[in-house]
Amino acid sequence: MSGRLRIGAQAASVALVAALLGLLIWKIAQGESEVTSELRSGGTPAAPAFRLERLNGEGELALDSLRGRTIVINFWASYCGPCKEETPLLQQASKRWQGKGVVFLGVDVQDVRGDARSFLARYGVTYPNVYDGKGSTVGRYGVTGYPETYFVDAAGKVRYRIAGAVQDAAEIDDGIKRALAPA
Amino acid sequence: MRLVAVVLLAVALAGPAVASESKPTSAEVESEVVCPVCDTTLDTSDSPAARRLKVYIRARIAAGDTKSEIKAKLVDQFGPTILAVPPRKGFDLVAWLLPLAGLAVGVAAVGALAWRWSRGKGDEPPSGRTPGPLDPALERRLDDELARFE
Numbered sequence: 001m002s003g004r005l006r007i008g009a010q011a012a013s014v015a016l017v018a019a020l021l022g023l024l025i026w027k028i029a030q031g032e033s034e035v036t037s038e039l040r041s042g043g044t045p046a047a048p049a050f051r052l053e054r055l056n057g058e059g060e061l062a063l064d065s066l067r068g069r070t071i072v073i074n075f076w077a078s079y080c081g082p083c084k085e086e087t088p089l090l091q092q093a094s095k096r097w098q099g100k101g102v103v104f105l106g107v108d109v110q111d112v113r114g115d116a117r118s119f120l121a122r123y124g125v126t127y128p129n130v131y132d133g134k135g136s137t138v139g140r141y142g143v144t145g146y147p148e149t150y151f152v153d154a155a156g157k158v159r160y161r162i163a164g165a166v167q168d169a170a171e172i173d174d175g176i177k178r179a180l181a182p183a
Numbered sequence: 184m185r186l187v188a189v190v191l192l193a194v195a196l197a198g199p200a201v202a203s204e205s206k207p208t209s210a211e212v213e214s215e216v217v218c219p220v221c222d223t224t225l226d227t228s229d230s231p232a233a234r235r236l237k238v239y240i241r242a243r244i245a246a247g248d249t250k251s252e253i254k255a256k257l258v259d260q261f262g263p264t265i266l267a268v269p270p271r272k273g274f275d276l277v278a279w280l281l282p283l284a285g286l287a288v289g290v291a292a293v294g295a296l297a298w299r300w301s302r303g304k305g306d307e308p309p310s311g312r313t314p315g316p317l318d319p320a321l322e323r324r325l326d327d328e329l330a331r332f333e
Contacts, residue, residue: 079235110219110232112239113260134262135219 033142048140052130078119082165
């Protein structure tokens with residue numbers, strides 16, 4: 001093999017290894033979302049924007065359209081057991097906080113659309129819910145399992161997060177009060 | 184005669200493929216669909232999400248959907264990553280072509296090296312230098328040495 005050919009092959013090999021290494025680092029970095037890492041360090045990260053199809057209503061709903069209000073974002077799926085237990089609590093809380101500048105928003109993730117609609121009907125959910133079958137919000141919010149609830153303040157910053165099912169009304173109210181508190 | 188055999192073989196192989204498309208079994212579809220939360224195929228997962236999707240697939244089969252229709256409905260809801268095997272179109276085609284391209288490059292590289300090696304072996308001396316005439320003194324000495332063995 002001539003020297004030039006050998007150097008070319010070596011350069012190509014090094015470039016390939018570097019590209020694979022870069023891909024690995026990128027993949028690892030994707031695993032930890034900025035939202036969860038900032039929350040953990042006491043920060044208030046911006047809630048990642050999304051625009052998704054409504055499940056109980058027509059058209060799409062953009063998170064930005066709710067700016068100026070405190071938003072309780074609940075990530076759920078119809079096949080998730082704890083979601084069934086906490087949904088009545090969320091529905092009751094949404095009624096309790098109605099007209100007080102607080103909006104509840106459900107995000108059904110990686111679920112069968114028909115199942116999600118049946119779930120909402122079964123539990124009498126009236127607050128807006130959107131459908132994220134592809135799970136596009138999961139990585140950006142750092143959702144590690146269902147359900148998870150994020151409390152976003154009027155400026156669009158995530159102030160608090162509950163991983164797992166909310167246990168009672170007081171826990172929801174506590175999250176809302178944190179989001180309502182001055183930054 | 185040979186043509187008839189080829190046609191018969193093609194018909195024999197096409198039958199199951201058509202049946203698989205129009206009347207798929209749940210096991211077939213489950214092996215070609217990925218559980219969205221555990222990233223393994225449905226047939227190897229027992230997570231709640233996988234169990235729910237299995238029920239959905241069985242319901243679609245019972246409703247008379249073809250395999251393509253079931254997959255299309257799943258892709259519509261979960262996106263193309265729900266399929267274990269990427270479709271042969273658009274950007275996903277890269278997943279099919281890249282291994283073939285890699286194989287072609289590998290075969291070409293091995294072929295080129297083998298060709299160079301086989302060509303160089305006959306033409307070039309091991310040292311890589313052309314041998315010159317022997318020194319007359321050394322040649323005389325070599326003749327003397329060889330004469331001793333005659």
